[in-house]
Amino acid sequence: MSMSLVAPHMAAAAFLGEDAPADQEHQSVTWEELGLDSRIGKAALRMGLAEPNMVQRESIPLALAGKDILCRAKTGSGKTAAYVMPAIQRVLNAKERDPNYTGVKALLLVPTRELLEQVFQYCRHLTLHCAQNVHVVQLSSDLSPASQKALLAECPDIIVSTPRVVSHLESGVLSIKESLETLVIDEADLILSFGYSEDVRTLLTFTPQIFQVVLMSATLTPDVVQLKQLLLRNAVIIKLEESELHNRQLSQFFVHAEEDEKFLLLYFILKMQLVPGKSIIFVNSIDKCYRLRLFLERFGIRACALNGALPHNSRYHVVQEFNKGTYSCIIATDGAASHFEDAAPGGKKAGKKSSRQGASSGSKTESYGVSRGIDFRDATLVVNFDMADTFVQHTHRVGRTARGNKKGTAITMVSVGEEAQRLEDFQREAKMELTGLTAHSTRRTKRQYKREQALERALLAPASEAGAGSSAEATADGDAAAEAQPRRLVDLDNMEDIMRPLRFDMATVNSFRYRVQDVLRSVTKACVREARLQEIRQELLTSERLRAHFEDNPLDQDALRHDKPLGVSALQHVGRSLRNVPEYLLPTSASVVANGAISTGSMFARDDRAPFDPKRKNKGRRGNKRAGKASKSASSKKRNPLKSFKA
Numbered sequence: 001m002s003m004s005l006v007a008p009h010m011a012a013a014a015f016l017g018e019d020a021p022a023d024q025e026h027q028s029v030t031w032e033e034l035g036l037d038s039r040i041g042k043a044a045l046r047m048g049l050a051e052p053n054m055v056q057r058e059s060i061p062l063a064l065a066g067k068d069i070l071c072r073a074k075t076g077s078g079k080t081a082a083y084v085m086p087a088i089q090r091v092l093n094a095k096e097r098d099p100n101y102t103g104v105k106a107l108l109l110v111p112t113r114e115l116l117e118q119v120f121q122y123c124r125h126l127t128l129h130c131a132q133n134v135h136v137v138q139l140s141s142d143l144s145p146a147s148q149k150a151l152l153a154e155c156p157d158i159i160v161s162t163p164r165v166v167s168h169l170e171s172g173v174l175s176i177k178e179s180l181e182t183l184v185i186d187e188a189d190l191i192l193s194f195g196y197s198e199d200v201r202t203l204l205t206f207t208p209q210i211f212q213v214v215l216m217s218a219t220l221t222p223d224v225v226q227l228k229q230l231l232l233r234n235a236v237i238i239k240l241e242e243s244e245l246h247n248r249q250l251s252q253f254f255v256h257a258e259e260d261e262k263f264l265l266l267y268f269i270l271k272m273q274l275v276p277g278k279s280i281i282f283v284n285s286i287d288k289c290y291r292l293r294l295f296l297e298r299f300g301i302r303a304c305a306l307n308g309a310l311p312h313n314s315r316y317h318v319v320q321e322f323n324k325g326t327y328s329c330i331i332a333t334d335g336a337a338s339h340f341e342d343a344a345p346g347g348k349k350a351g352k353k354s355s356r357q358g359a360s361s362g363s364k365t366e367s368y369g370v371s372r373g374i375d376f377r378d379a380t381l382v383v384n385f386d387m388a389d390t391f392v393q394h395t396h397r398v399g400r401t402a403r404g405n406k407k408g409t410a411i412t413m414v415s416v417g418e419e420a421q422r423l424e425d426f427q428r429e430a431k432m433e434l435t436g437l438t439a440h441s442t443r444r445t446k447r448q449y450k451r452e453q454a455l456e457r458a459l460l461a462p463a464s465e466a467g468a469g470s471s472a473e474a475t476a477d478g479d480a481a482a483e484a485q486p487r488r489l490v491d492l493d494n495m496e497d498i499m500r501p502l503r504f505d506m507a508t509v510n511s512f513r514y515r516v517q518d519v520l521r522s523v524t525k526a527c528v529r530e531a532r533l534q535e536i537r538q539e540l541l542t543s544e545r546l547r548a549h550f551e552d553n554p555l556d557q558d559a560l561r562h563d564k565p566l567g568v569s570a571l572q573h574v575g576r577s578l579r580n581v582p583e584y585l586l587p588t589s590a591s592v593v594a595n596g597a598i599s600t601g602s603m604f605a606r607d608d609r610a611p612f613d614p615k616r617k618n619k620g621r622r623g624n625k626r627a628g629k630a631s632k633s634a635s636s637k638k639r640n641p642l643k644s645f646k647a
């Protein structure tokens with residue numbers, strides 16, 4: 001695929017979400033035309049995947065041809081199907097050649113347990129019509145080692161796992177030496193930072209001489225280069241054109257607000273349903289997660305918390321409930337890698353110290369389990385209540401909306417000072433990405449800049465140069481990198497920003513200020529602590545692992561059940577007055593476009609538009625009332641022949 005510079009006006013059109021999705025320009029093909037069995041195609045249709053999209057059209061034929069692939073495509077672009085389908089097809093091919101064939105054909109590795117479950121379910125759905133021929137298992141750390149062994153004894157064709165699968169290879173329970181055809185690593189840029197470096201290296205000692213490797217990632221980082229050098233041979237690099245890379249379905253806005261103001265604006269956005277549908281709010285601390293939840297609940301907005309302190313089962317449950325529509329709002333934190341690590345089958349925690357201490361050891365900013373790869377269905381709005389630490393993190397957060405061929409909106413709240421500086425950095429990085437330059441740090445020197453370009457070249461080296469180790473010098477050797485010349489000159493300063501300002505009409509918003517401040521005051525630290533304790537109690541009561549203990553010690557369970565929270569009394573009587581917005585506070589028109597893009601209409605006053613005038617609003621209302629009366633009387637006259645009768 002070629003790479004071309006996107007003109008600034010194109011970026012703007014993309015931002016506004018007014019352009020038709022680029023994918024509509026292609027000639028449509030069927031799943032079967034890509035070389036897939038009709039049973040896979042049928043299952044895909046059942047899943048709502050009517051036809052292959054761009055990333056699938058590009059990668060599936062190459063994967064079926066056995067090529068090593070490095071695929072970089074935007075969040076939510078359908079990378080899962082792009083690697084799961086060929087893996088299934090390869091099993092079907094093998095079974096067609098020899099119906100008695102057994103052996104693991106594909107190993108699908110992911111960095112987190114949430115993804116593991118998600119990918120497994122994806123496989124199950126796609127094998128709906130060929131389940132007898134294709135046996136897929138997931139090796140979740142929730143399963144005991146004995147259960148995992150039992151699954152492996154069933155002779156699976158495809159295994160979905162974290163790289164911890166290596167322990168089964170080491171113990172001899174699993175062998176892939178003779179059978180493995182495809183190794184896939186999804187969210188490739190996370191695998192190393194999550195401490196799986198040693199596991200991946202060890203895994204290679206158990207693989208056959210020749211097998212295919214597929215790396216999938218939405219963002220390019222030095223870790224991906226490292227994996228590429230370690231695993232890929234003569235790889236095909238699939239990188240969507242910049243116009244494709246930019247998410248045209250996503251409208252991004254930012255709004256300047258200080259902490260208390262953020263609560264006010266969030267209340268306004270959600271209560272007025274400025275963007276109809278389901279929303280995900282990102283914050284940077286677990287306490288804030290609960291504070292916000294209590295705050296919203298006080299106004300009758302039901303939200304659930306999703307953070308690394310919750311056990312895996314609960315996190316998975318929360319996502320499922322959101323996807324089913326039970327909750328329409330999730331408040332999520334996405335830091336703390338340790339909470340998302342998988343545990344080794346024997347109960348050993350992931351992330352051996354040695355590998356964690358390596359160059360890419362997981363720091364807070366490198367790890368974003370919740371925002372990575374999870375397919376939150378039909379989320380129309382992402383709000384960054386706290387800004388992401390890095391641009392990569394931001395990209396993955398906002399990528400939880402506008403997935404598949406849906407549209408979505410992201411609003412980033414920015415306080416003055418450090419966050420405002422970060423916003424500038426993000427804008428720059430977004431433009432660099434759009435113009436084909438890779439960005440990895442928020443602030444860069446000229447030397448760093450050149451190094452990044454070398455990194456970009458290393459990643460996008462043509463197939464002949466892309467063999468293992470061939471481009472190692474470009475990134476590892478600082479001098480070689482410093483000599484790199486810019487590939488193209490781009491005037492970033494004159495390009496339109498990717499995130500556009502969103503100015504609220506504060507006269508309207510301010511009418512809610514007192515009630516918001518009141519509620520905010522009532523959500524004390526003690527309330528937050530109680531809410532967290534309550535959650536822990538709930539987790540303990542529903543814990544699978546504690547079930548046997550509670551059966552033997554029912555008094556413990558009773559004690560937990562009746563251990564009433566102390567500090568939530570202030571929040572217990574949520575008044576109806578707070579749940580409902582009084583009519584006199586309601587703005588006349590909450591103009592929101594149905595496809596998830598906030599309109600530039602009357603609710604918001606954007607920089608380039610006349611501010612919303614509350615007086616006009618009232619006039620309008622009175623006017624409407626009068627007009628209403630007039631039209632009512634006119635129509636009733638019309639309807640009532642006695643009244644309209646003139647002698």
Ligand SMILES: Nc1ncnc2c1ncn2[C@@H]1O[C@H](COP(=O)(O)OP(=O)(O)OP(=O)(O)O)[C@@H](O)[C@H]1O
Pocket residue numbers: 048049050051052053056073074075076077078079080081217218372373374375377399403404405
């Ligand atoms: N061909 C298609 N047509 C319509 N929807 C699709 C298609 N392929 C995938 N989708 C939908 O798009 C959504 C995102 O897919 P997926 O999770 O595979 O994206 P991803 O590229 O892996 O995202 P991320 O980078 O965030 O991990 C899913 O809900 C999926 O069902």
